[in-house]
Amino acid sequence: MYHLMKGLYLYATSKEEYSILLLGLDNAGKTTLIEQVKALPTNANSQHHPNLKTVPTVGQNVSTIALPDMYLKIWDVGGQHSLRGLWQSYYSSCHAIVFVIDSTDVGDADIEKTEELGRLEECRLVLEDVLQNEDAEGVPILVLANKQDREDCVEVVRIKEGLVRRVFEGGKGGSVRDSRVLPCSALTGTGVQEAVDWLCSRVRWNKESRPPVMR
Numbered sequence: 001m002y003h004l005m006k007g008l009y010l011y012a013t014s015k016e017e018y019s020i021l022l023l024g025l026d027n028a029g030k031t032t033l034i035e036q037v038k039a040l041p042t043n044a045n046s047q048h049h050p051n052l053k054t055v056p057t058v059g060q061n062v063s064t065i066a067l068p069d070m071y072l073k074i075w076d077v078g079g080q081h082s083l084r085g086l087w088q089s090y091y092s093s094c095h096a097i098v099f100v101i102d103s104t105d106v107g108d109a110d111i112e113k114t115e116e117l118g119r120l121e122e123c124r125l126v127l128e129d130v131l132q133n134e135d136a137e138g139v140p141i142l143v144l145a146n147k148q149d150r151e152d153c154v155e156v157v158r159i160k161e162g163l164v165r166r167v168f169e170g171g172k173g174g175s176v177r178d179s180r181v182l183p184c185s186a187l188t189g190t191g192v193q194e195a196v197d198w199l200c201s202r203v204r205w206n207k208e209s210r211p212p213v214m215r
C-alpha cells in the first residue's frame, strides 16, 4: 500500500524535464540569454535580477528552469574556438538546440556574396557542423538572431534568408528537422519568452524520438 501511495504521489508531483543546449560563437550572447531565461516570470525559481555582466564561458553553466508544466535544463557551453570540440558530448542527451547569432557580427548575412564582413563565414561553418553531427540528428533547432536592440544589427529576415535557410537547404544542412529563426535581445529580454514558448512546444512534439526525463 505504501509503495502504491508513494508511486501515485510521485506520478502526481513529477514533471517532464527536457535539456536545451545553447550553442553559438563566443560573444554571441548565450550566457546573457540564460540569465534572462532564469528571470522570466514563468520560472518558479525566478530570481528577477538577471546578471548581465557576463564573462566568456570556459566550461559550462547549467540552470534548471521550473515552468508550470515542465522543467527546462539549460546547458550553456563556451563558444570559443578551443571549446567547440566539447559540444558534441552534449548532443545525444539534448532535446533541443538553440543556436545564438550575434546579429551585429555577420556582415550583411548573405553567404552567397564573396566579400564578407564580421564572422559570417565562421558562423556558417559552425552551424553546418552542428547540423551534420549524427548525434544531433532530428533535434529541433531554434536560431536566435540576437542583439536586435543594437542599431547596427542585421534584421532577422536577412539572417533567415541569407544565412540560415541557405545552410539548412545546402548540401551540409543535415537531415530534415524542426527549426525556427526568431529575433531577440538577450540584453533587454525582448523575444526571450517567445523563444522559450517555441522550445517548449517543439520538445513536446518530438518527445517520442527523444523522451524527457521524469523528475
Ligand SMILES: Nc1nc2c(ncn2[C@@H]2O[C@H](COP(=O)(O)OP(=O)(O)OP(=O)(O)O)[C@@H](O)[C@H]2O)c(=O)[nH]1
Pocket (backbone or CB within 6 Å): 024, 025, 026, 027, 028, 029, 030, 031, 032, 033, 052, 054, 055, 056, 057, 058, 077, 078, 079, 080, 146, 147, 148, 149, 150, 184, 185, 186, 187, 188
Ligand atoms: N547589445 C547587446 N549586447 C548583448 C546582447 N547579448 C549579449 N550581449 C553582450 O555581448 C557580450 C557577450 O555576451 P555573452 O552572453 O557573455 O556571450 P557568450 O555567447 O556567452 O560568449 P562565450 O561564453 O564566450 O561563448 C557581452 O558584453 C554582453 O553584454 C544583446 O542582446 N544586445
Ligand SMILES: [Mg+2]
Pocket (backbone or CB within 6 Å): 030, 031, 032, 054, 055, 056, 057, 076, 077, 078, 079
Ligand atoms: Mg558564455
